[in-house]
Amino acid sequence: MFKRQLIAELDKWRQNKLRKPLVIRGARQVGKTTLVNQFAAQYEQYIYLNLELSEDKEPFENFTSIENLISALFFLKNKRLAKKSTTLIFIDEIQEVPKALNTLRYFYESAPDISVIAAGSMLETLFDKNISFPIGRVEYKVIRPVSFPEFLSAISETAALEQLTQVPIAAFAQTKLLSLFHTYALIGGMPEIVQHYSTNKDLVALGPIYDSLISGYMDDVEKYAKSNAQILHIRHCIQSSFAQAGKRIKFEGFGNAVYKSREMGESLRTLEKALLLQLIYPCTTATIPMIPDIKKSPRLQILDSGLLNYFVGIQKEIIGTNDLNSIYQGILIEHLIGQEILAFQYNALSALQFWVREKKESTAEVDYLFQYDGLIIPIEVKSGKEGTLKSLHSFMDIAPHDMAIRFYAGALNITDAITQKGKQYKILNLPYYLGSQLEKYIAWFIETKKPDPKS
Incomplete structure (x- = not known):
């Protein structure tokens, strides 16, 4: 192992x-x-x-x-x-x-x-x-599902792992690491899946293992539930959570059910305690402390993106794609980046955060927030040019700093951006595969931004 x-x-x-x-x-x-x-x-x-x-x-x-x-x-x-x-x-x-x-x-x-x-x-x-x-x-x-660095270790890609942990990443490592990350994105991070793939390199043979894992969680319902009625509620939540993963949800009618908000809320929170999923409530400010607004709709993060891929049937789409953002309306890669950010947060209270500004005339939403040295750093998971990042611009207008991060399919670089209100800031553009290295790159980003004392 x-x-x-x-x-x-x-x-x-x-x-x-x-x-x-x-x-x-x-x-x-x-x-x-x-x-x-x-x-x-x-x-x-x-x-x-x-x-x-x-x-x-x-x-x-x-x-x-x-x-x-x-x-x-x-x-x-x-x-x-x-x-x-x-x-x-x-x-x-x-x-x-x-x-x-x-x-x-x-x-x-x-x-x-x-x-x-x-x-x-x-x-x-x-x-x-x-x-x-x-x-x-x-x-x-x-302990959470296997991260990308652990996946590289499991499949004996030692050279790739060594390059992954170098800051900044070498340009020559881009193509291979992105390809390996696509494989990781496809199969996910459940240890039994990773171990089987490491030994056999057979994607087709993984199907029964996914089935067994999901069936095992379904069989555990009786242990989670407090009543026979809740058994039905929790089983429905498990089945529906895969299709709703990465999306903002409402408890009332969750998964097209006739169940009430209280019933679905209790069941989803039970599964959250079992660490099978996380209800991510949005923050509405750009300064610490990050206090989630539980009056707003949460976004659903499930245990593992590989289970999501298998359950909703998007595995074939991932194979051969040039940009994971084009798969499943971008939900898969956004979900996986969240999984990678969380992978190295070992404390029991660790949780993902995101930001919203909800007004009648417009809505802005930033995919993730990351607290670093007293600052809340916004993170977007997007393709395209900086000018299309409207929600990120909205956040930066109220942020007391000038740093933002974007994960995308391209190479490592830093670009300049300006909001509609004229605030200038810098975007650290990170390849998808660097999600697990986020904290190191924020430190590098801050150091890079410092003026050269020799100039």
């Missing part, structure tokens, strides 16, 4: 003397267990516990003290207590024993020398229940 870049974050956590037990969140099938199994190679001892198994579950169900629990776990897995400080304990599927969550606080308070990680594919469903979470005693990280 290929390595995930989140391992670098886990290593920082491991070396932190003040670390807390770590809870890894993520949707089903995004690679939580595989990630921790790979990370465990950095320890002398590794205790893996799957609380779906009765023998692993029992010590937590019979918990009386942290000392007895630790002794039982080391005995159960035939590990040496003398090596506690070089041991990683991974509690997988922790949601199967809800009170096991509270034992994490005791690890933090009474056994801080032991590294403890917990995860669960349905962990988020416990957040609404009467479960005692060890607030302030645990840390959280989120």
Whole structure:
């Protein structure tokens, strides 16, 4: 299996003397267990516990003290207590024993020398229940679908990966990286899909895996739902979310259903807690803090663009296209750029943002906002000339800076732009494949804009 870049974050956590037990969140099938199994190679001892198994579950169900629990776990897995400080304990599927969550606080308070990680594919469903979470005693990280750099690593394109991470990107790398990114855009970032493609390079053979992934999410409905009626609502939301991905939605009649706003809202928010989708509410200002306006219609972001492609049937259109913006009215590439921006935001509260100005006479909308060093940087995902970026101009008229970003099918460059009101600003034009490198390029952009002290 290929390595995930989140391992670098886990290593920082491991070396932190003040670390807390770590809870890894993520949707089903995004690679939580595989990630921790790979990370465990950095320890002398590794205790893996799957609380779906009765023998692993029992010590937590019979918990009386942290000392007895630790002794039982080391005995159960035939590990040496003398090596506690070089041991990683991974509690997988922790949601199967809800009170096991509270034992994490005791690890933090009474056994801080032991590294403890917990995860669960349905962990988020416990957040609404009467479960005692060890607030302030645990840390959280989120794992998401495979990013483009991880995809390059998985298919052994080491030279391409090396060039991708160079700032600024070399001009000679453009054609190959754009071609590889088209393949990534086609198949998406679900680890099982990426692993299968890496091994077999067979796009046709991926169909049954997509089917299995989507069916698995549908089968989980009973675990998410609070009632039989909500089972129907959530199942409808899962099916409809693929066709509505990348679009602004209304809860009332979502997916051409007869269901009411409250029913659809509750179901979509349940799926959001399970990290299967995100409801992105728009911001209406150009200065911090970025506060979403929940009175306005949200835009729907689903877990993975590859699932979107497969479900709506646009995979063949992607093959051979010169510009991903021409596919599916530009929705696919806009959605994928959002997925790439989010891929390296590992904190539990990380979220995408976009901007709107809604007036009776006109509406302006900027695809994404990115906060950097106290500034809100607007991001458009568009082809065409700068003069067509009317919404971007509207945002820049109220922004307290002169920087904007556009992702497109062309090469890296910086161009000058001017709004209808006469404000001059600069646009950093980035090839689509640099979405994962956004933060590095903003820093480079700012540095590039500085006047030369020698001039």
